[in-house]
Amino acid sequence: MFQRGLCVMAGVMLAGSTLMAKESLTVYTALESDQVKPYLESFQKVQPDIDVKIVRDSTGIITAKLLAEKANPQVDVVWGTAATSLVLLEQNGMLQPYAPASLDKIDAKYRDSKNPPMWVGNDVWGSAICFNEVEAKKQNLPLPTSWEDLTKPIYKGKIVMPNPASSGTGFLDVTAWLKIFGEKKGWDYMDKLHENIGQYTHSGSKPCKMAAAGEFPIGISFEYRAAKSKKEGAPIAIVYPKEGLGWDLEATAIVKGTKNLEAAQKFVNWATGEEANKLYAENFAVVAYKGLSKKIENIPENYASMLIENDFGWSAKNREAILQEWSKRYESKSEPKK
Amino acid sequence: MPRLFGNSHKMLFGLIALILVFFLALIIFFPLVEILQKSVYSSEGKLIYLEHFSLYLSQPNTHTLIGNSLLVSLTTTLIIVPISFIFAYALMRSCIPFKPLFRYLALIPLLAPSLLPAISFVYLFGNQGFLKSWMGENSIYGPWGIILGECFYVFPHVLMIILSALSLSDARLYEAAQSMGAGSIRKFLTITLPSAKYGLISATMVCFTLVITDFGVPKVIGGDFHLLATEIYKQVIGQQNFELGATVGVLLLIPSVITFSVDALLQKKQRSSVGSKFVLYRPKPTRLFDTIMFFFCLGVVLLLLIILGVSLFASFVKFWPYDLSLVLKNYNFDMMDGGGWSSYLNSLQLAIWSALFGTIIVFLTAYVVERSRLWAPLLGLIKLFALLPMAVPGLVLGLGYIFFFNSATNPLHGIYGSLTILILCTIAHFFTTSYMTAMTTIKQIDREFDDVAESMGVPFYKTFFKVTVPIALPSILEIARYYFVNAMTTVSAVVFLYSPQTTLASIAVLNMDDAGDMSAAAAMATLIVATSVGITLLFNAVSYGVSKASQRWRMC
Numbered sequence: 098m099f100q101r102g103l104c105v106m107a108g109v110m111l112a113g114s115t116l117m118a119k120e121s122l123t124v125y126t127a128l129e130s131d132q133v134k135p136y137l138e139s140f141q142k143v144q145p146d147i148d149v150k151i152v153r154d155s156t157g158i159i160t161a162k163l164l165a166e167k168a169n170p171q172v173d174v175v176w177g178t179a180a181t182s183l184v185l186l187e188q189n190g191m192l193q194p195y196a197p198a199s200l201d202k203i204d205a206k207y208r209d210s211k212n213p214p215m216w217v218g219n220d221v222w223g224s225a226i227c228f229n230e231v232e233a234k235k236q237n238l239p240l241p242t243s244w245e246d247l248t249k250p251i252y253k254g255k256i257v258m259p260n261p262a263s264s265g266t267g268f269l270d271v272t273a274w275l276k277i278f279g280e281k282k283g284w285d286y287m288d289k290l291h292e293n294i295g296q297y298t299h300s301g302s303k304p305c306k307m308a309a310a311g312e313f314p315i316g317i318s319f320e321y322r323a324a325k326s327k328k329e330g331a332p333i334a335i336v337y338p339k340e341g342l343g344w345d346l347e348a349t350a351i352v353k354g355t356k357n358l359e360a361a362q363k364f365v366n367w368a369t370g371e372e373a374n375k376l377y378a379e380n381f382a383v384v385a386y387k388g389l390s391k392k393i394e395n396i397p398e399n400y401a402s403m404l405i406e407n408d409f410g411w412s413a414k415n416r417e418a419i420l421q422e423w424s425k426r427y428e429s430k431s432e433p434k435k
Numbered sequence: 436m437p438r439l440f441g442n443s444h445k446m447l448f449g450l451i452a453l454i455l456v457f458f459l460a461l462i463i464f465f466p467l468v469e470i471l472q473k474s475v476y477s478s479e480g481k482l483i484y485l486e487h488f489s490l491y492l493s494q495p496n497t498h499t500l501i502g503n504s505l506l507v508s509l510t511t512t513l514i515i516v517p518i519s520f521i522f523a524y525a526l527m528r529s530c531i532p533f534k535p536l537f538r539y540l541a542l543i544p545l546l547a548p549s550l551l552p553a554i555s556f557v558y559l560f561g562n563q564g565f566l567k568s569w570m571g572e573n574s575i576y577g578p579w580g581i582i583l584g585e586c587f588y589v590f591p592h593v594l595m596i597i598l599s600a601l602s603l604s605d606a607r608l609y610e611a612a613q614s615m616g617a618g619s620i621r622k623f624l625t626i627t628l629p630s631a632k633y634g635l636i637s638a639t640m641v642c643f644t645l646v647i648t649d650f651g652v653p654k655v656i657g658g659d660f661h662l663l664a665t666e667i668y669k670q671v672i673g674q675q676n677f678e679l680g681a682t683v684g685v686l687l688l689i690p691s692v693i694t695f696s697v698d699a700l701l702q703k704k705q706r707s708s709v710g711s712k713f714v715l716y717r718p719k720p721t722r723l724f725d726t727i728m729f730f731f732c733l734g735v736v737l738l739l740l741i742i743l744g745v746s747l748f749a750s751f752v753k754f755w756p757y758d759l760s761l762v763l764k765n766y767n768f769d770m771m772d773g774g775g776w777s778s779y780l781n782s783l784q785l786a787i788w789s790a791l792f793g794t795i796i797v798f799l800t801a802y803v804v805e806r807s808r809l810w811a812p813l814l815g816l817i818k819l820f821a822l823l824p825m826a827v828p829g830l831v832l833g834l835g836y837i838f839f840f841n842s843a844t845n846p847l848h849g850i851y852g853s854l855t856i857l858i859l860c861t862i863a864h865f866f867t868t869s870y871m872t873a874m875t876t877i878k879q880i881d882r883e884f885d886d887v888a889e890s891m892g893v894p895f896y897k898t899f900f901k902v903t904v905p906i907a908l909p910s911i912l913e914i915a916r917y918y919f920v921n922a923m924t925t926v927s928a929v930v931f932l933y934s935p936q937t938t939l940a941s942i943a944v945l946n947m948d949d950a951g952d953m954s955a956a957a958a959m960a961t962l963i964v965a966t967s968v969g970i971t972l973l974f975n976a977v978s979y980g981v982s983k984a985s986q987r988w989r990m991c
Binding site: 134295 | 574661949
């Protein structure tokens, strides 16, 4: 299910720190709500005179909103949103190229290759499976170790995954399966997986939160939410399927036609700079800024080596077709499952 | 010069009426016209008549959605109309104790957003629910969860209609039947049912319409069971597909318009059956019947309280279901989706302004229609606009607002995304019920006050403020309370209109559930109920005080 609106958290926090006329900046983001607050506090320290209005939602919603506003953009900066979506925006001519101050410190794999780049990455986020060990014991479920395992009949109705149309995490899983298994076999795989899915959720976090609460024992989610839930005491094991992990970049870009170009550039300088990347590194094992990545609790050392080969251009170009096919196969059969 | 005064007063009256017509057209009529228009034009602005509809109806998925929506709405109606009837029958026709208490408690669902019962049912019957074993192999996520949630949500609405229908039974008929030797079953079948017939039909239709247009419950508990109402939401908010949203919206308008028309027809018939010699029926105590009825009402009310209590409890639980210790952390809204505590403050603002301006405009409208004696067609138009919102589901009204106010050619374009548009939409959404309350009260006030005042050259506004308003004060307070509570709980219309600066508490519940923060969603829903209950108690206390001070004349 795709529903959702938008939410703000920043404007209020930033208000009142100065009497000077403030510049105002509207930022769309698909970052998690519990990340946005500490990140913005850091920005506020360096740029107290920019009043940031945050619109946060799942990747699919932010992308649909941006595309719908194409003729009359309402936003200055897109921050922490899937690189796939940013490439799609670029293909629609909606981005303004900009080389941020610390561009030379950014790993070449994690930025747009053009000069100046259309977008610059922040961090890598990828698939992870949350597996509730308490419920597994009760229901005699073995620990899955691969994507293939998830199609075993024993998991029927036990798995939740995000809807790829609304969730960036859902979309990177679907593209990963198409890459790992090939197009035909990838869809066959999803047909079989569909038999075991108890529910498709709106957001990429919800499957792991549901698994953490034992509502469904297995949630296909992403590593930040998995590691955080485990740290908060959820009785879960985190599974990194052995065929490889789908992934995408949380990336940042300036929207073409912004009336606040200067403020937008200041924001992007911060969002791609050392300070911000240090904060990303608290949450993600791989960040774009060279030399800042560090070990995260509950995420294995060799995380980066488990990521599959990725092609954002391909994902962006085929996004609409993939989502249509997905919706045709799995959404129109909406009979209740037992 | 009384004559001259009379004329200038009449002009002032006319001016107020004109402003009202314009205002109501703006907040009710134009947005509706806009959505109807949108549904027959292509995205390039070409008139294509019913092409959107035929295209939409030809998709196989649409049939599933329509089938699902009908299944859920019909089942809920079949369950809740009989239950409401028995409950109402117990309140009106038996001698059970605690009637006022039962009545108050039965109306509790009105104080909660429709998402709350869905959240509670997940905690009760979800895979980790207290009572999961009751579900057997079935899952709560799907039609059964939706139906249970809808039952909670529509019960008070249906109950109120049936209560008023049952209050119309004439005691003389029962006396006549008694003297002719009719038994109680026969009396029930030949007198009670026929006299409540229209009320039952209208209750059935209102129930069906409320369920088919609600999306709060299916959103939370529907799982992968999709309905027409959730489809609109998905198309418009998820994919920004406004044309399709308009098409589905107009489809959902059909049952509402039918309900509204049938209801208007029935109202006329019903009224004519009450004559001036009407004698109110008074029940006599019957041991067995009263006992059964008492336990029935007790059962229903307990169920309602349990459903409410589950969300209340869940909102304090630390980590469901593994750590049931009670904490306040779920109320730390700022770390979650939905806009944090500022959403709650926005909701309070929306509720206060809607209650203030809504009440003023509603009462003024009713007064002008009932007392101004202006040109009849003008008053007819105002009346039409005032009754229209009853036939428009919130989803459709909200969409109409997007189309109308977000158009670049609309000079009021600027209010799009502000709190003002939410206030206007809320005033429009709940206009009809408030208007009818005001109308009933003004009709009860003897016209002679106005006539005498007018003949003495007292301007109407003096009569209005010195006579009409004080007499009608309890009902004015009731309208304000009604607006306040509905502004706190509503989701359906405002969900399309809020902006990052104007997130609302009821919508935060929806967004937190989407992100998987069920306990925070329960916490916000609980906060909304607590606020509504608090305001209701406050208004009742004020109303009681006011009645004692200003309504003493009624007692004489």
